Amino acid sequence: MDFKDSDQDAAFRQQVREWLAANALRRRDDEDLRTNESALLEYSKAWQAKKADARYACITWPEAWGGRGGRLIEQAIFDEEEEKLGLDTGVFTIGLGMCVPTVMAFADKATKARLVAPALRGEQIWCQLFSEPSAGSDVAGVRTRAVLADDGSGDWIVDGQKVWTSGAHYSDFGIVLVRTNPDVPKHKGLTMFWVDMKAQGISVVPIRQASDQRDFNEVYFNGVRIPDSQRLGEIDGGWKVALFTLMNERVTVGGAMGAGWRDLLKLAQGLPGLGGTGTAAGDGAFRARLAEGYVMSEGLRLTRLRALTALSRGQTPGPENSIGKVVAARQMQVVAYEALDILDQYGMVNEMGSHSLPGRFQWNFFWGAAMRIAGGTDEILKNIISERVLGMPADIRVDRDVTFKSLSERRASSG
Amino acid sequence: MNFDFSEEQVLLKEHARRLLEAECPSSVTRKVLEAPHLGFDKSLWKHVVELGWTGIAIPEEFGGTGMGHTDLCAIAEELGRVVAPIPFVSTVYLFAEAILQFGSEAQKRELLPRIAHGELIGCLATAEGPGYFSPGKAETRVVKGRMTGTKFPVTDGGTATHAIVAARSESGPGLFVVNLEGEGVSRTTLDALDPTRNLAKIAFEDAPCQPLDGGRNAGDRLAVLLNRAAVVVAFEQVGGAERCLEAALTFSSERYAFGRTINSYQAIKHKLADLYIKKEIARSNAYFGAWALSTNAEDLPRAAAAARIAGTMAYEFAAQESLQTHGGMGFTWEMDCHLHLRRSRQLALCLGALPLWREQLISCLEQADLIESGA
Numbered sequence: 158m159d160f161k162d163s164d165q166d167a168a169f170r171q172q173v174r175e176w177l178a179a180n181a182l183r184r185r186d187d188e189d190l191r192t193n194e195s196a197l198l199e200y201s202k203a204w205q206a207k208k209a210d211a212r213y214a215c216i217t218w219p220e221a222w223g224g225r226g227g228r229l230i231e232q233a234i235f236d237e238e239e240e241k242l243g244l245d246t247g248v249f250t251i252g253l254g255m256c257v258p259t260v261m262a263f264a265d266k267a268t269k270a271r272l273v274a275p276a277l278r279g280e281q282i283w284c285q286l287f288s289e290p291s292a293g294s295d296v297a298g299v300r301t302r303a304v305l306a307d308d309g310s311g312d313w314i315v316d317g318q319k320v321w322t323s324g325a326h327y328s329d330f331g332i333v334l335v336r337t338n339p340d341v342p343k344h345k346g347l348t349m350f351w352v353d354m355k356a357q358g359i360s361v362v363p364i365r366q367a368s369d370q371r372d373f374n375e376v377y378f379n380g381v382r383i384p385d386s387q388r389l390g391e392i393d394g395g396w397k398v399a400l401f402t403l404m405n406e407r408v409t410v411g412g413a414m415g416a417g418w419r420d421l422l423k424l425a426q427g428l429p430g431l432g433g434t435g436t437a438a439g440d441g442a443f444r445a446r447l448a449e450g451y452v453m454s455e456g457l458r459l460t461r462l463r464a465l466t467a468l469s470r471g472q473t474p475g476p477e478n479s480i481g482k483v484v485a486a487r488q489m490q491v492v493a494y495e496a497l498d499i500l501d502q503y504g505m506v507n508e509m510g511s512h513s514l515p516g517r518f519q520w521n522f523f524w525g526a527a528m529r530i531a532g533g534t535d536e537i538l539k540n541i542i543s544e545r546v547l548g549m550p551a552d553i554r555v556d557r558d559v560t561f562k563s564l565s566e567r568r569a570s571s572g
Numbered sequence: 573m574n575f576d577f578s579e580e581q582v583l584l585k586e587h588a589r590r591l592l593e594a595e596c597p598s599s600v601t602r603k604v605l606e607a608p609h610l611g612f613d614k615s616l617w618k619h620v621v622e623l624g625w626t627g628i629a630i631p632e633e634f635g636g637t638g639m640g641h642t643d644l645c646a647i648a649e650e651l652g653r654v655v656a657p658i659p660f661v662s663t664v665y666l667f668a669e670a671i672l673q674f675g676s677e678a679q680k681r682e683l684l685p686r687i688a689h690g691e692l693i694g695c696l697a698t699a700e701g702p703g704y705f706s707p708g709k710a711e712t713r714v715v716k717g718r719m720t721g722t723k724f725p726v727t728d729g730g731t732a733t734h735a736i737v738a739a740r741s742e743s744g745p746g747l748f749v750v751n752l753e754g755e756g757v758s759r760t761t762l763d764a765l766d767p768t769r770n771l772a773k774i775a776f777e778d779a780p781c782q783p784l785d786g787g788r789n790a791g792d793r794l795a796v797l798l799n800r801a802a803v804v805v806a807f808e809q810v811g812g813a814e815r816c817l818e819a820a821l822t823f824s825s826e827r828y829a830f831g832r833t834i835n836s837y838q839a840i841k842h843k844l845a846d847l848y849i850k851k852e853i854a855r856s857n858a859y860f861g862a863w864a865l866s867t868n869a870e871d872l873p874r875a876a877a878a879a880r881i882a883g884t885m886a887y888e889f890a891a892q893e894s895l896q897t898h899g900g901m902g903f904t905w906e907m908d909c910h911l912h913l914r915r916s917r918q919l920a921l922c923l924g925a926l927p928l929w930r931e932q933l934i935s936c937l938e939q940a941d942l943i944e945s946g947a
Contacts, residue, residue, distance in 0.1 A: 158642055158863040159574045166573070230573075422937055438938070448930035451937065452882045456853030459860050462575040469573045477852040484849060536838075542848055543841035547821055550836045 160462070162234070166469055169231050173213070173238045180207055181242055190246070198282075198327060201248040205279025214277050215253055222261065222269075223277040230468040251323060252276055252283030256332045259402045260351055263389035272330070272351070284328035284354070286319040286376055287399065293321075294537045296334070297344045297396060298556075300565075301378060303335040313337075313350070313388075315358075315381040321531070325361045325374040328354050332402065333378075338393050339562040346561055347395035349402075350387045357381065368509075368523035415489045415524060416496070416517040418451040424514050425499050437499040450491055457484050476546040482528070483538045490525030493518050575859055581646045588625075588650040595619050596654040598908045601768050604657040605911070608767040611731035617658045617690065626664055627688030630672065635685030641800075641866045645807045645858070652808030652887075652919075653815040655911045657768040659693050661808070661922065662728035665801040667694020670736045670747060673800070674786035674793055679749065683734070695732035697723035697774055698794070704928060707738050707745035707794050712776065714741035714748055714783075718756070719776040727922050729772030730761040736784065737776070738794055747793050748781040755779065766914035769922075798923050799876035803861035809883030809919055810858050813851045816887075816894035816912050820844055823898050840897060847890050854879075854886035874940070877933035884920045884929075891916040 162170055182204050190197045208214040209223060216232040218224025225231075239245050257276045261269055275281045292298035301317025315335055325331065331352050338346030352359070358381035363371040390398040425438035425447075437443060460481070464474035496518035497504030508516035509523075529535050543549040556564050577585065596616055604610050620626060629644045630636025644664070651660055668687045671679055686692035698705045700712065700723060712721025719739055729735065729752075737748045750757065756779030764771040784793070821844065824835035834840050861879030864872040895902035895909035902909040920926065 158576070158578075158859060158866065160863070162573060419937070422934075426938075438934075444934045445927070445930050447937075448877075448881060448933045449885065451933065452857060452878050452885070453853055455860075455878055456856045456882055459575070459856035460852060462573060463856060463859070465573045466575045477855070480849045480852055484853070536842070539842040539845035540838070542845040547817075547841075547844055547848060549821070549825075549841050549844070550833070552838065553832075553836065 163469060166230055166234060170234050170238065173235050176211060176213070177238055177242060177244070180211070181244055182207065194327070197246060198248065201246045202279045204244060204246075205249055205277075209278040214279075218277070222273050228468075228471075230465065233465055233468055248282060248324065249276075249279055251285050252281075252328075252330075255402050256283040256285055256330075256351075259332055259349070259389060259398060262401060263349070263398055264351070265386070268351075268386070276330075281329040282324060282327060284322050284325045284331040285402065286322055286325070286331045286333040286352070287402075288321045289318060290320050294534055296399065297347065298561075298564075299334055299336055299347065301333070301335045302339075303337050303348060303350070303383070306382065311385045313383045313385065315350075315352075315378045315383055317378050319376040319378070320364070320373075322361075322374045322376050323372060325354065325376050326363060330354060331376075332389065334395055334399050336561065337395075339565075340560050341393070342558055343556060343561045343564065344396045346393055347399070348392050349389040349395040349398040350383050351389060352381070352383055352387065356383070366523075367526070370523075414485050414528060415521040416492060416514075417488075418447060418454055418492060420514065420517065421450075421492055421496055422447060424496055424518070428499050443495070443499065446491075446495060450488060450495070453484060454488050457481060457488075476542075479538070479542050479546055482532060483535050483542075486525060486528035487535070489521045489528060493521035493525050497522060575863070577642070577646055581643060584643060585646045585650055588647055589653070591619075591623070592650055592654045592656070596656055598655070598911060601655045601657045601911055604768045608764065608770070609761070611770040612658045612728075616656065620656075620658060620660065621690030624688070626660075626668070626690055627684075629664070630668060630684050630688050634680055635688040637688075641804070642862050645804055645862045645865075648804045648807035649811035652811030655768060655812065655908075655915045659695070659728040659731060659770070661801070661805060661919075662695040662732060663687060663693050665804045666696040666797065667692075667732075667734065667736055669800050670696070670784060670793075670797050671749075673796060674747065674784040675749075676786065679782065679784070683749075692734055693728065693732045694734050694736065695726055695728040696736045696738075696797070697726040697729060698738045699723065699725060705738070705924070708740075710738055710740050710745060712737065712739040714739050714746075714781060717780060717782075718778040719748060719750060719781045720778060722773065722775045724773035725762050725764075725771045726774050727918075728770050729774050730759055730770045735774065736797075737781065739781075741783070745794075747784040747797075749784060750776065750779055750781045764918075766918035768911070768915065769918050795873070799872050800865055802876040802880040802923050802929070803858065803865045803872075805919055805923060806854065806858040806861055806879035806883035809887035809916070810851065810855050812912055812916060812919070813847070813854060813883075813886040813890035816890035816909075817844065817847050817851060819908065820847070820894040820897040823901075827899070834897075843893055843897065847886075847893055850882075850886040850889050854882040857882035873932060874936035877929045877936065880923070880929045881926060881933060884916075884926055887912075887916040888920060 182200065190200055205214060212225040213235055215224045216227035216235055217229055220226050253276060257273060260272055276283060287296050289299050289301060291300055301315060301319065303313040303315045306312045306314050331354055333350050333352050334347055336346055337348040358379040360377045362375045364373045364375060365371055422438060425443060426436050428437040430436050430439045460477055464478050467474040500515055507519060509519045544551055600613050600616055604613055624637045625647050627636030628639050628647060629641050632638040668684065671683050683692060712719060712723060719737065721739060723737060733753055735750045735752055737750055739748055756777045758775045760773045762771040762773055824840050825833055827834050857879045861875045864875035891912040895913055898907055898909055901907050
């Protein structure tokens with residue numbers, strides 16, 4: 158066992174380091190990037206264009222689409238080196254990680270020629286319009302309707318509401334999952350389209366979150382006309398397309414989310430101990446929890462190294478990768494509560510805006526709660542682990558063999 | 573990046589698994605459980621010796637196969653799966669390792685080949701009754717090469733031929749080798765929570781002993797030894813946890829309640845998903861330990877503590893929740909759940925309990941923190 162790159166990987170890493178040293182624009186933790194969205198977008202787009210010019214933007218994509226036809230381990234190495242310098246802002250993660258690969262797999266040639274290159278260069282940003290007020294974990298339950306226009310144009314008219322859409326307010330395009338046939342079971346009546354976010358009838362309303370921030374949006378569709386040429390995949394074949402999108406989440410190689418156990422130890426070392434002696438880091442109960450939390454977070458980091466090992470051997474990472482978010486999100490929350498506990502009454506003060514150490518734990522306090530839900534709740538992820546990794550049976554589905562319409566009627570009559 | 577077993581080690585593991593499935597079904601473990609005076613299963617021990625496993629980390633010049641510690645970890649995982657009723661931890665991870673690390677050339681020549689050939693069974697004696705043991709307060713004394721004192725409990729102390737004993741001499745705390753079959757040694761077998769591992773009280777009265785005084789100071793030597801063993805034991809714990817998970821998956825797929833197999837209920841699915849998560853966290857920490865062990869990394873104290881904490885948490889959770897998943901049947905003598913419940917507790921305690929290791933881990937983090945901040 159070792160942590161060394163293979164000769165080929167080491168050469169690539171060296172090349173990446175040299176390129177980053179010569180070309181890096183600025184570090185992500187600059188104050189204005191955190192607080193000023195237009196500065197964030199300006200920086201992100203400029204950095205993405207630089208990466209695209211050097212073919213580092215989407216390393217595993219074919220050269221014909223602006224990638225370099227590279228190996229997955231090369232993308233992972235680039236991500237690692239980029240992360241060390243704090244250069245990536247995540248603005249393009251959903252678009253280039255999920256939406257555009259879906260377009261590449263399901264759109265016609267002309268569409269791809271028009272949309273892929275600008276997305277890769279960061280000139281256009283994409284968002285993913287799947288979740289709805291009545292379709293969260295149960296995403297196949299979407300109600301946003303698309304019906305053929307009655308003018309014989311073949312266009313579709315879309316009405317409904319999407320929700321929790323990250324970045325919708327600054328996105329140029331999106332992919333949207335809609336219901337085209339309510340008279341069949343729910344998975345069988347869905348269709349996927351790509352959509353211009355500036356199209357008439359789309360309105361984006363930021364959501365005021367529990368943390369009093371605004372990162373997610375509601376997106377309303379009011380008689381939005383979408384040409385049939387924007388359809389991705391078959392009519393009523395959208396579930397297959399949606400699964401493709403969701404499977405395309407790339408292997409994450411970053412560290413834990415938010416402030417971690419090392420930060421917690423640092424905080425404790427600067428705070429008074431119980432009974433007025435020593436520091437808060439000296440308390441046995443605190444140390445026990447710190448040890449167990451550290452082992453969970455460190456175990457997660459090491460699990461990612463196992464995935465990288467598989468990638469560098471040209472293998473598919475094992476199922477252990479599925480534990481990532483469910484552990485990381487919970488740890489964020491646990492760390493936050495420990496930190497606010499040792500701050501004692503001062504833990505009630507909100508310093509989230511000031512980027513102080515306590516402020517970072519307050520950020521965890523809210524985002525730990527959010528991250529246990531976003532991108533698949535703890536409960537859904539445990540279903541996935543038990544069903545796909547451990548081979549346990551799927552939940553009993555009472556909605557599988559009934560039409561979507563009768564499901565809605567059933568709910569209306571019982572409610 | 574090469575953070576996993578190599579292809580050869582995977583083959584070694586598969587071979588070991590097939591062999592142990594044939595040679596160590598739970599009926600073999602139960603034989604010792606039912607008749608603790610046996611101490612261990614002699615025929616399984618003989619097999620393990622013939623395969624060269626007792627000498628896997630012993631260099632060829634001392635009669636071993638010289639394969640190394642990562643290979644030892646691979647074997648450990650498989651032994652852990654089957655709750656092997658043999659003194660492997662005591663002899664191989666502790667006694668052989670102590671001689672390898674701190675023995676003189678003469679001690680190595682005398683003792684290591686006998687371990688590789690299965691003639692010598694070793695153990696480590698530290699505790700002197702209830703409570704945390706610290707080498708500086710040991711009451712067992714060595715005066716002019718003779719040891720006097722009482723050690724209990726000692727894992728495999730009743731069946732071992734030799735012991736490494738933590739005692740104090742004229743020059744302070746240290747480790748000593750004692751021939752348990754020689755003069756001045758008397759032993760009593762103790763009842764054990766896990767009778768598949770022998771437990772004894774050993775009284776020394778002017779027993780001849782030899783110091784193990786290679787390199788480091790005494791407190792460090794015991795710590796180094798425990799760190800090295802903790803990593804290998806973590807692999808036994810991962811193996812045991814994985815076996816508990818498999819048993820729970822099988823049982824829950826066959827047991828019906830309210831007209832469905834119980835593995836279709838989320839209460840069971842999520843419990844076993846949690847178990848899987850803890851097991852994978854333990855495996856990753858154990859791999860880091862194996863890396864630190866096989867490369868003699870400076871990070872070994874931190875890596876070993878993390879591997880031990882994660883391994884213990886995973887195996888104990890797995891043993892508890894696998895038994896729980898089996899319902900009333902899980903609490904019967906007939907089912908194997910209690911073999912794991914017992915062994916997971918035994919492994920959790922045999923190298924010192926979790927509070928000691930948590931404290932070690934946090935101390936390491938504090939020191940690392942000082943270095944990082946340049947203080």
